[in-house]
Amino acid sequence: MEHKLHRTDRQLACAGAVLEFYRDTMVLPDGQVQTWDYVHHKKGGGACTVPVLPDGRILLIRQFRPAIDREALELPAGARDSSGEDPAVTAARELEEETGYRPGRMTKLAHILTAIAWCNESTDIYLARDLEPVSSQHLDEAEEIELCIMSLDELCSRIFAGEIQDAKTVAGIMAYRSFLAMEEQKNASASSAEDSSEPSDSSAASGHSAASGISGSSENGSQKDSGKGPGNDPGNPSGGFQRPDTLLDKLQRIVRRARTG
Secondary structure, eight states, X not given: OOOSSEEEEEEEEEEOSSEEEXXXXXXXXXXXXXXXXXXXXXXXXXXXXXXXXXXXXXXXXXXXXXXXXXXXXXXXXXXXXXXXSOHHHHHHHXXXXXXXXXOSEEEEEEEEETTTTTBOOEEEEEEEESOEEOSOOOOOTTOOEEEEEEOHHHHHHHHHTTSOOOHHHHHHHHHHHHHHHHHHHHXXXXXXXXXXXXXXXXXXXXXXXXXXXXXXXXXXXXXXXXXXXXXXXXXXXXXXOOOOOOHHHXXXXXHHHHHHO
């Protein structure tokens, strides 16, 4: 799709170690021409983790951020070593360096664009579980990090109260919350499917009773209809099985009648 808003030129204004700052010449939908700022992240961005401890609480870091001139509560995160680095590798490395914990399992939760209006920086967010304490923190010379542990409910309350404002942290906590809800829904559906595929105890008992009743009625009805259950035939006091007449039996009876006249 061709857009009326488009760029006609991009000029590098300043280059730093990680970021490059450009001046873009933009043509607006109404034809006006303006100069916009664009920030290019040389490594593309970074990655962060939602580290969940065995008791379900979440491990975070607190550090001073000069850009906002105050401390911030954040998920462990960091920039890629290169633009081609696997963000999962970035996330695991930064988690261990900043907290001393190594993840046993990692699950991709989200991919976000941090400041989509003027920057290309992206952040991949991972759920980190089966955490193993392997070392002390390995901080950069500029890092002063304090570890914090909080429950998911407390973190959500702090986000809704505006106390946690870091974009990747808000996105990561909300993504983890949605992940848990979907897991719970899948487990409930699986449990419901298992219950519907197996007869309940009452149904099984009812089916057994019905089967027993049918079997009993068949046997009793057969004896009642024939009138020849064991011990009920006067001509057969032993109650044994009576052999049906054969042609020889009939001829012998005729001969006996003829002799007796």
